[in-house]
Amino acid sequence: MRHLAPAKVNLALHVTGRRVDGYHLLDSIVVFADAGDWLEIAPAATLSLQVLGPRAAGVPTDRRNLVLQAAALFPAGQGAAITLEKHLPHAGGIGGGSADAAAALRGLAALWDQPLPDMAAVLGLGADLPVCVSGRPSRMAGIGEVLISLPPLPPLWLVLVNAGVAVPTGPVFKGLARTRNPGLPAMPDQGWSDAGGFAAWLARTRNDLEPPARQIVPVIDTVIAAIRDSDDCLLARMSGSGGTCFGLFATEAAAKAAAAALSAAQPDWWVQAAAILP
Structure with a gap:
């Protein structure tokens, strides 16, 4: 299975407050572009990740990578060979890592015939994860957990x-x-x-x-x-x-x-x- 991890673009981003725990409250317009990274996911006995592509340099292949953190939200003991093909720039403000993790969640759910993990757990990986999982133009509020279709x-x-x-x-x-x-x-x-x-x-x-x-x-x-x-x-x-x-x-x-x-x-x-x- 080959999945696009589309670039997430904040067309507008208003910071509307800050919680006592330090998280900022946002009111943002988020869309997705038909350009991004790609994930290939294949059945395997164990879970593995390799990173290829023009922007693979410096991308970790261990548990620091959000793709493997996303995989860990599913029940343990399942295998998959994941190849991440990096095209988006690092630390670019277009959700590259979050988009990769969201594509992994969708792909692994299909491969393993599992429901998507609870969105509260997904949010724990990053504020952009819920909207990247949805993959639709959205108004994103709260710390990223409130999504309203545009x-x-x-x-x-x-x-x-x-x-x-x-x-x-x-x-x-x-x-x-x-x-x-x-x-x-x-x-x-x-x-x-x-x-x-x-x-x-x-x-x-x-x-x-x-x-x-x-x-x-x-x-x-x-x-x-x-x-x-x-x-x-x-x-x-x-x-x-x-x-x-x-x-x-x-x-x-x-x-x-x-x-x-x-x-x-x-x-x-x-x-x-x-x-x-x-």
Whole structure:
């Protein structure tokens, strides 16, 4: 079985509070791109993990890897040979490890004919795990456990860009000027009729983690400016805690043209055009 672990993109991320245990409360718009890592899962007597692909370097193959932590949520004693093919940048703010673990949960549940583990246990692996398991455009709230389906989205394309500089999540959260910020604005009940209308609504939102991330890794400014200057870009912003940034586009042709131009101008950057999955 071969499973896509799609990139998770926070189109908006509002930090609305902080619990006494230190977890931050979020109000976020999450979508998934048709680009990501891949997992191949095959029957085997024991459980094993190997990591291949262009971004395999430095990815652990022991219990530090979220894929094996996800497998441990199932009853013990079951085997599978898992091959993780890494394409997404590390520490990129697009849920690479969480997406891998979510794909492993879905794949192993099918292989072993088991229900998915309890979502409270899944949440224990990381705040992005529940939404990555769902794999659908969602409004994510709480610490990641509250998921609300979005109104229908129009066809949309992304250009994802990462300059190759890791952004440490802890210092980004510590750098927040405020932890109690307003939540998302009201959404239209019937959704958005076109990409321009959605982008106009999205422009009223923000990523509260972007300012501290820019302070820590200034190249994020350069990346966002380059995306924003692309022809037909509707919106440019950072995803999650960084450092992957995205541009929103109405058509495949516009996104692919922007990706080609960015790749030519900055050959050392990771650049990927991708559709938003429904």
